[in-house]
Amino acid sequence: xxxxxxxxxxxxxxxxxxxxxxxxxxxxxxxxxxxxxxxxxxxxxxxxxxxxxxxxxxxxxxxxxxxxxxxxxxxxxxxxxxxxxxxxxxxxxxxxxxxxxxxxxxxxxxxxxxxxxxxxxxxxxxxxxxxxxxxxxxxxxxxxxxxxxxxxxxxxxxxxxxxxxxxxxxxxxxxxxxxxxxxxxxxxxxxxxxxxxxxxxxxxxxxxxxxxxxxxxxxxxxxxxxxxxxxxxxxxxxxxxxxxxxxxxxxxxxxxxxxxxxxxxxxxxxxxxxxxxxxxxxxxxxxxxxxxxxxxxxxxxxxxxxxxxxxxxxxxxxxxxxxxxxxxxxxxxxxxxxxxxxxxxxxxxxxxxxxxxxxxxxxxxxxxxxxxxxxxxxxxxxxxxxxxxxxxxxxxxxxxxxxxxxxxxxxxxxxxxxxxxxxxxxxxxxxxxxxxxxxxxxxxxxxxxxxxxxxxxxxxxxxxxxxxxxxxxxxxxxxxxxxxxxxxxxxxxxxxxxxxxxxxxxxxxxxxxxxxxxxxxxxxxxxxxxxxxxxxxxxxxxxxxxxxxxxxxxxx
Numbered sequence: 001x002x003x004x005x006x007x008x009x010x011x012x013x014x015x016x017x018x019x020x021x022x023x024x025x026x027x028x029x030x031x032x033x034x035x036x037x038x039x040x041x042x043x044x045x046x047x048x049x050x051x052x053x054x055x056x057x058x059x060x061x062x063x064x065x066x067x068x069x070x071x072x073x074x075x076x077x078x079x080x081x082x083x084x085x086x087x088x089x090x091x092x093x094x095x096x097x098x099x100x101x102x103x104x105x106x107x108x109x110x111x112x113x114x115x116x117x118x119x120x121x122x123x124x125x126x127x128x129x130x131x132x133x134x135x136x137x138x139x140x141x142x143x144x145x146x147x148x149x150x151x152x153x154x155x156x157x158x159x160x161x162x163x164x165x166x167x168x169x170x171x172x173x174x175x176x177x178x179x180x181x182x183x184x185x186x187x188x189x190x191x192x193x194x195x196x197x198x199x200x201x202x203x204x205x206x207x208x209x210x211x212x213x214x215x216x217x218x219x220x221x222x223x224x225x226x227x228x229x230x231x232x233x234x235x236x237x238x239x240x241x242x243x244x245x246x247x248x249x250x251x252x253x254x255x256x257x258x259x260x261x262x263x264x265x266x267x268x269x270x271x272x273x274x275x276x277x278x279x280x281x282x283x284x285x286x287x288x289x290x291x292x293x294x295x296x297x298x299x300x301x302x303x304x305x306x307x308x309x310x311x312x313x314x315x316x317x318x319x320x321x322x323x324x325x326x327x328x329x330x331x332x333x334x335x336x337x338x339x340x341x342x343x344x345x346x347x348x349x350x351x352x353x354x355x356x357x358x359x360x361x362x363x364x365x366x367x368x369x370x371x372x373x374x375x376x377x378x379x380x381x382x383x384x385x386x387x388x389x390x391x392x393x394x395x396x397x398x399x400x401x402x403x404x405x406x407x408x409x410x411x412x413x414x415x416x417x418x419x420x421x422x423x424x425x426x427x428x429x430x431x432x433x434x435x436x437x438x439x440x441x442x443x444x445x446x447x448x449x450x451x452x453x454x455x456x457x458x459x460x461x462x463x464x465x466x467x468x469x470x471x472x473x474x475x476x477x478x479x480x481x482x483x484x485x486x487x488x489x490x491x492x493x494x495x496x497x498x499x500x501x502x503x504x505x506x507x508x509x510x511x512x513x514x515x516x517x518x519x520x521x522x523x524x525x526x527x528x529x530x531x532x533x534x535x536x537x538x539x540x541x542x543x544x545x546x547x548x549x550x551x552x553x554x555x556x
Contacts, residue, residue, distance in 0.1 A: 069108055279429060337469065
């Protein structure tokens with residue numbers, strides 16, 4: 001269906017190679033449902049085994065992007081999203097005492113990431129001895145897994161601070177581990193990416209779609225420097241280095257913002273010129289792993305409303321993430337010129353359960369009668385007067401009617417190609433890096449260096465694209481209008497729900513402040529120490545010396 005890395009081969013052989021990769025840090029097999037035993041340790045030294053090992057490392061990206069844990073760690077507990085009605089991980093949003101070192105998500109991220117890291121270590125170490133491949137392929141594949149190893153250590157460092165920095169293959173279980181410092185983590189991350197970039201494919205889109213390219217690694221390294229600049233590892237030239245890298249991404253032939261913001265996340269269009277790097281999923285249930293599950297979490301409870309029932313098109317609504325009032329009333333306040341509110345949130349539901357019903361929230365009329373395909377629910381995003389609502393033949397959902405079950409649903413992840421209406425395994429690729437983010441990071445790096453005019457030009461590149469037709473001029477801002485607060489809001493207008501916000505707030509040093517201001521569910525509990533996640537207790541317990549050798553993060 002797509003010119004992908006061979007996903008079925010990734011999944012089947014990923015299970016085999018995972019057997020070789022399991023070291024002291026790993027309590028879970030990457031693909032334990034299909035483990036094949038009895039694989040020779042020499043398999044990875046063959047051309048086929050080497051290729052399978054590389055593909056297995058790629059599957060580790062599915063442990064983060066599009067998963068419940070990846071979304072909960074980045075969307076929950078921020079200024080722009082809070083919890084909806086359902087879900088077993090609300091404590092990640094509320095920062096209450098239930099979120100501790102024994103929480104499943106911290107354990108899963110830790111174990112799964114280290115399985116991937118150990119796989120990357122194995123590929124890198126075995127590469128010189130592999131026969132049957134060209135030196136060019138060998139160098140490119142090693143560069144790819146170095147980029148993934150850097151990616152995983154970057155995520156771990158942002159979540160936990162300094163972690164166990166292992167850059168060689170772990171072949172047997174060991175109880176010896178120690179936490180590196182944050183500067184040591186950044187040194188290793190940057191070294192991997194700087195070594196990878198020259199050997200990666202220079203084309204914007206790799207012909208074997210789904211592989212790391214030079215532009216993808218430059219985008220990631222730009223974000224690393226931008227983040228490092230506000231960390232304890234900061235250096236005076238971090239912003240300048242980020243700026244140079246991000247400019248190179250934008251200058252790559254083929255890189256382009258799409259003309260219409262609504263097309264970026266349109267299903268079936270995931271391979272577009274705005275995508276710097278995407279994580280693969282597939283319609284084949286045998287090679288889709290756990291699937292891209294992001295489609296589940298951002299939807300409201302439409303399926304029990306008059307005229308509606310659950311279907312594949314509108315999605316299975318887990319109603320986990322509810323946008324905060326700050327998101328709706330301040331971030332997306334400009335809807336006359338900016339198209340992104342209506343292209344980000346779903347505003348119309350067409351009846352798939354025709355009949356006559358009593359109304360249950362829009363009391364401007366007692367009943368509605370809808371035929372198949374008629375509008376059943378309209379969410380205009382503003383307080384439509386009762387008299388105006390009474391004229392409509394459907395229910396109108398206004399902001400005063402929002403609650404933890406009814407709220408604006410994010411369009412970006414809706415997946416109409418799932419197997420059936422109960423399917424949790426989504427099939428859409430996950431857009432991990434995209435060019436609008438590159439422009440916004442570039443603007444941030446320039447702003448931090450006092451290059452306000454250049455930063456404004458890059459912000460306006462994104463804003464002009466977001467304009468309604470004929471409103472491009474109204475969307476432009478002047479250098480005098482560009483502030484850090486403006487950048488903070490512009491990123492969410494563009495990137496809402498794309499697994500970035502918690503990291504952004506932490507990078508800016510405003511996580512606690514902004515959560516207290518804008519997330520009423522989290523405000524009473526969040527403390528300064530919540531800028532880190534707890535080290536999983538099972539990791540501390542299995543280290544020789546326990547907490548004295550592998551200390552827990554403060555507050556947990």
